[in-house]
Structures are given as structure tokens and as C-alpha cells.
Amino acid sequence: MIQLIRGFKDILPGEAGLWQHVEGTAARLFATFGYGEIRVPIMEKTELFARSIGEETDIVEKEMYTFADRGGDTLTLRPEATASIVRAYIQHKMYAGDPVHKLYTIGPMFRRERPQKGRYRQFYQIDAEVFGIAGPYIDAQMIHMLHLLFQHLAVTDVHTHLNSLGCPACRPRFREALLAMLDGVTDQLCPDCRRRKDRNPLRVLDCKVPACREAVADAPAIVDYLCADCQAHFATVTRALDQLQVPYTLDKRLVRGLDYYTRTTFELQTGVLGAQSAVAGGGRYDGLVEALGGPATPAIGFAVGFDRLVEILSRQHTMAARPPALYIAALGDAAKEQAFRWAAELLEAGIQVEMEHGDKSLKAQMKRADRLGAGHVLIVGEAELAAGVLVLRDMQTKAQRELPVAGVTAALGALLQSARNSGDDGNIS
Ligand SMILES: [Zn+2]
Ligand SMILES: [Zn+2]
Structure with missing residues (x-):
């Protein structure tokens, strides 16, 4: 690799x-x-x-x-x-x-x-x-x-x-004073400093080699010049x-x-x-x-x-990723197709939505929603679609409520937008 x-x-x-x-x-x-x-x-x-x-x-x-x-x-x-x-x-x-x-x-x-x-x-x-x-x-x-x-x-x-x-x-006056001082300690300087000293004596002052630091401890200060x-x-x-x-x-x-x-x-x-x-x-x-x-x-x-x-x-600090506002747990192909369209609508409205793309049981999907930290889960199964009523679960309070299929994205949009405005926005903590 x-x-x-x-x-x-x-x-x-x-x-x-x-x-x-x-x-x-x-x-x-x-x-x-x-x-x-x-x-x-x-x-x-x-x-x-x-x-x-x-x-x-x-x-x-x-x-x-x-x-x-x-x-x-x-x-x-x-x-x-x-x-x-x-x-x-x-x-x-x-x-x-x-x-x-x-x-x-x-x-x-x-x-x-x-x-x-x-x-x-x-x-x-x-x-x-x-x-x-x-x-x-x-x-x-x-x-x-x-x-x-x-x-x-x-x-x-x-x-x-x-x-x-x-x-x-x-600076030339300082340079001369520094050079005079460095001439006295040349043999204590590192090879780089010895080589550069005459062309560029100031560089020696900022060399990190301990021997050089010690050698220039009593160097003149430029502010005096x-x-x-x-x-x-x-x-x-x-x-x-x-x-x-x-x-x-x-x-x-x-x-x-x-x-x-x-x-x-x-x-x-x-x-x-x-x-x-x-x-x-x-x-x-x-x-x-x-x-x-x-x-x-x-x-x-x-x-x-x-x-x-x-x-x-x-x-x-830790930087928490912003968890999705909604996870759509869809069961079956018809439900998934419907869920996909609703998710797209909510995403267009700026609401962070996740859904399951594979074929997972409701239990597995609830587990994933939990791991993602989703605020709510919308359960969409064939039975719910047939009845025209969906189940929305608040993952924090565990409270469930029913939402009619008709106008569901508008209802979700209003609900999740207000939940998001009052909630944590994934900020630094
Ligand atoms: Zn000046
Ligand atoms: Zn050095």
C-alpha cells in the first residue's frame, strides 16, 4: 500500500x-x-x-x-x-x-x-x-x-x-561590536556559525546549537546601539x-x-x-x-x-461534528424511494439528514441513528406508508409522535429547524 x-x-x-x-x-x-x-x-x-x-x-x-x-x-x-x-x-x-x-x-x-x-x-x-x-x-x-x-x-x-x-x-556599529566579541569565541561556535560569522554575524545570535548559545550569552545588545x-x-x-x-x-x-x-x-x-x-x-x-x-x-x-x-x-478542546437533525429509517424498496425524495427535499432546505442506503433491519438502523447522534428518527415502512401515518421518534426524550404522510416534509422542516436553532451547532467546546 x-x-x-x-x-x-x-x-x-x-x-x-x-x-x-x-x-x-x-x-x-x-x-x-x-x-x-x-x-x-x-x-x-x-x-x-x-x-x-x-x-x-x-x-x-x-x-x-x-x-x-x-x-x-x-x-x-x-x-x-x-x-x-x-x-x-x-x-x-x-x-x-x-x-x-x-x-x-x-x-x-x-x-x-x-x-x-x-x-x-x-x-x-x-x-x-x-x-x-x-x-x-x-x-x-x-x-x-x-x-x-x-x-x-x-x-x-x-x-x-x-x-x-x-x-x-x-546596525553597522552594532555589527562591528558583535564581530569583535565573536572573534574571541570563534572556536566555541558550531561549523555553520564559524562559516557565516564574518558575512552575517547576527545569525550567530539566533543559532539554536547549545554551545553557540553559551558562547554569545554576553554578546552586546543591539538596543544599546x-x-x-x-x-x-x-x-x-x-x-x-x-x-x-x-x-x-x-x-x-x-x-x-x-x-x-x-x-x-x-x-x-x-x-x-x-x-x-x-x-x-x-x-x-x-x-x-x-x-x-x-x-x-x-x-x-x-x-x-x-x-x-x-x-x-x-x-x-474537542470539535464535535454536527450530528444529523434527522435519520430516516426506511424499510423496503418503496419506503426507501419515498425516503430518498423526502431526504432530498429536506437537504435542499438546509436540514442535515441521513438515511440508510443498504437493506438493514429497523433495529440496525436505530443503532446507526444513535451512533450518529441524530436528533430524530423518522420510521418509514410499507405499513406506515399504507396507513398514511409515519412515526417520528425524538432520540433524546424517546417520545414518539405520529406524522401524516401528506405534507410530511413541511412539518419536519418546521420542527427540525426550530430544534436546530435552539440546539448545539457543533461548536468548539
Ligand atoms: Zn537606526
Ligand atoms: Zn551555531
């Missing part, structure tokens, strides 16, 4: 309800904040990711699914969404007229990482980007919106880590978060190694899954739109790890 690819997974109907719940919650919240949905392809020219994510990152060096297509182009399954959204922003000249655009997208990303529990090579992200706003309040508002997303999903153990990366004016403008920007962001009572920790290790990443950078962490782990991350990238060939445009964005969010939610 052919199995799915290692590192990939199926999302089965029982779990898909949670995914829909998260998607719906994010879409409603983001719409309130003025974000519109954008859907970009899952594949782009490799060059786009190489240029935007950076040649010297783990993602580009080791993790991308890259292949030559039959026309000779080199294509890559997107490892993240920002690059594609920036490309779309530039390609469709979305900056013309009003440069301010707030966009979000939800979908699969692909990275060939070492498979481990809870990590998939096709993983999902909720991604939001804002273009055209340089001021600091949008940074705080984005972090606020992220916190609200977790609040709306009832994930409470979430904490923001925050840092500023400065700008091209002030900010220029006056970057300082003022960061002060406003933190003050705004204080006012909104969004908790955060200043974290000097939180860096991104590429020049177009600027100023505010953040990561949301949670301890729900055991050790602290990141569930969302983002920051400003004021230089990226220009680096990819667009006009100089400030921008900021974040990505939420959808898989991990669902994993957290699945520990806290």
Missing part, C-alpha cells in the same frame, strides 16, 4: 473542524483590523526566495524543495509566504495610489527539515503583512492583533519576545504595548540576519506544549520591497505556525 511522504500528514475530518475554527477566527479578526485576503501560488521562481530569505540561511541552503521544471526554470515550493506577497505587491503595482495595504493569507508552506514530532515538511501558516506604514503604532497594533487571535482561540499562555534590529544607519530615530520608534512601540497591557520581554537574541529586516522584531512563545516554543514571529522589513525591485516601501508582517496552534487547541 502506498503511504504518504515522510514528514507530510493528512488532516482528517475529525481534526479539520479545528482548522476551520482557527481559519474562521483569524479571518474575522483580521477583517476587523482592515486586512484583506490575498492568495498567492505555492510555487515561485527559486530566485525570489534566494533573494528575499537570503542565500546563507538554513532555509535556502538546506531546506527548500527546489526542482527544475520541464521548461528548464528552477522552481521552489514556497518555504514561507512573505516573499510571494511582496512579489505580488510589486508586480500588481499595489503601491500605486494608496501604498497602504494590509494583507493576509493562510496556506501550506514547504521545508525539508529533519522530521520530528509535531514538525512537518508541509506545514501551514497564517501570514499577515502591512505595506506602506513607517510609523511605530502599526507595529504595536500587529502584536496586539496577534494577542487577540490567541485570546479568541482561548490560548492563554502566550508571551511576546521583542527586540529592535535598528536600521542601515545604526540604536540611532535616535530607531530608539524613538522602539520606545513608542513598547509604550503602546504597555498601554494595551500586552505583556512582552525584551530579548536581545531575537535577530534576523538580513539587511532589509529593520527595527521591530517579535516572537510569540508558549509553554503549553512543554518547553517554551515559538508559535508566531514577525517584524519589520522596511528594505525588502525595494530589494525585490519595488519602490522603497516600509513593511511589517508576521507568520503564525498553524500546525502548532491546532496541536495546542486539540489539547484544550
Whole structure:
């Protein structure tokens, strides 16, 4: 039997309800904040990711699914969404007229990482980007919106880590100080860091190898090197978060190694899954739109790890499938033909109906209705049809009532619609 690819997974109907719940919650919240949905392809020219994510990152060096297509182009399954959204922003000249655009997208990303529990090579992200706003309040508002997303999903153990990366004016000074410090500990660094250190010393700060973490424990903090403008920007962001009572920790290790990443950078962490782990991350990238060939445009964005969010939610909630309002137990061919037509009528009216398609005894059909959690069962046998009176059983109270065949769907429609309106709608619990 052919199995799915290692590192990939199926999302089965029982779990898909949670995914829909998260998607719906994010879409409603983001719409309130003025974000519109954008859907970009899952594949782009490799060059786009190489240029935007950076040649010297783990993602580009080791993790991308890259292949030559039959026309000779080199294509890559997107490892993240920002690059594609920036490309779309530039390609469709979305900056013309009003440069301010707030966009979000939800979908699969692909990275060939070492498979481990809870990590998939096709993983999902909720991604939001804002273009055209340089001021600091949008940074705080984005972090606020992220916190609200977790609040709306009832994930409470979430904490923001925050840092500023400065700008091209002030970062070189920090880079020099960092490089001087790293030169003293070179022999303690992992091979990757030793190789990258001179071209991209900031990357060492965010290396996960324990020896590297220890070696940079006393590294200088970038916030001590900010220029006056970057300082003022960061002060406003933190003050705004204080006012909104969004908790955060200043974290000097939180860096991104590429020049177009600027100023505010953040990561949301949670301890729900055991050790602290990141569930969302983002920051400003004021230089990226220009680096990819667009006009100089400030921008900021974040990505939420959808898989991990669902994993957290699945520990806290179950998502019950909505049970059918009615199960029609039909006995005999004539009854089944009649039941089929009634079921179709009720389904057209939006009422969830199930019926037996095989030849089962009444007892077996009642058992199935029970297992499905059906609200009511309509019993349709040859005798009932001949008498012109059907039996409707309320599965909760076990009460039975008789319904005349004439006008039965209208009667059922009214009855089941009102039962459904007052009942549980298959919501998260
Ligand atoms: Zn600066
Ligand atoms: Zn390292």
C-alpha cells in the first residue's frame, strides 16, 4: 500500500473542524483590523526566495524543495509566504495610489527539515503583512492583533519576545561590536556559525546549537546601539504595548540576519506544549520591497505556525461534528424511494439528514441513528406508508409522535429547524 511522504500528514475530518475554527477566527479578526485576503501560488521562481530569505540561511541552503521544471526554470515550493506577497505587491503595482495595504493569507508552506514530532515538511501558516506604514503604532497594533487571535482561540499562555534590529544607519556599529566579541569565541561556535560569522554575524545570535548559545550569552545588545530615530520608534512601540497591557520581554537574541529586516522584531512563545516554543514571529522589513525591485516601501508582517496552534487547541478542546437533525429509517424498496425524495427535499432546505442506503433491519438502523447522534428518527415502512401515518421518534426524550404522510416534509422542516436553532451547532467546546 502506498503511504504518504515522510514528514507530510493528512488532516482528517475529525481534526479539520479545528482548522476551520482557527481559519474562521483569524479571518474575522483580521477583517476587523482592515486586512484583506490575498492568495498567492505555492510555487515561485527559486530566485525570489534566494533573494528575499537570503542565500546563507538554513532555509535556502538546506531546506527548500527546489526542482527544475520541464521548461528548464528552477522552481521552489514556497518555504514561507512573505516573499510571494511582496512579489505580488510589486508586480500588481499595489503601491500605486494608496501604498497602504494590509494583507493576509493562510496556506501550506514547504521545508525539508529533519522530521520530528509535531514538525512537518508541509506545514501551514497564517501570514499577515502591512505595506506602506513607517510609523511605530502599526507595529504595536500587529502584536496586539496577534494577542487577540490567541485570546479568541482561548490560548492563554502566550508571551511576546521583542527586540529592535535598528536600521542601515545604526546596525553597522552594532555589527562591528558583535564581530569583535565573536572573534574571541570563534572556536566555541558550531561549523555553520564559524562559516557565516564574518558575512552575517547576527545569525550567530539566533543559532539554536547549545554551545553557540553559551558562547554569545554576553554578546552586546543591539538596543544599546540604536540611532535616535530607531530608539524613538522602539520606545513608542513598547509604550503602546504597555498601554494595551500586552505583556512582552525584551530579548536581545531575537535577530534576523538580513539587511532589509529593520527595527521591530517579535516572537510569540508558549509553554503549553512543554518547553517554551515559538508559535508566531514577525517584524519589520522596511528594505525588502525595494530589494525585490519595488519602490522603497516600509513593511511589517508576521507568520503564525498553524500546525502548532491546532496541536495546542486539540489539547484544550474537542470539535464535535454536527450530528444529523434527522435519520430516516426506511424499510423496503418503496419506503426507501419515498425516503430518498423526502431526504432530498429536506437537504435542499438546509436540514442535515441521513438515511440508510443498504437493506438493514429497523433495529440496525436505530443503532446507526444513535451512533450518529441524530436528533430524530423518522420510521418509514410499507405499513406506515399504507396507513398514511409515519412515526417520528425524538432520540433524546424517546417520545414518539405520529406524522401524516401528506405534507410530511413541511412539518419536519418546521420542527427540525426550530430544534436546530435552539440546539448545539457543533461548536468548539
Ligand atoms: Zn537606526
Ligand atoms: Zn551555531
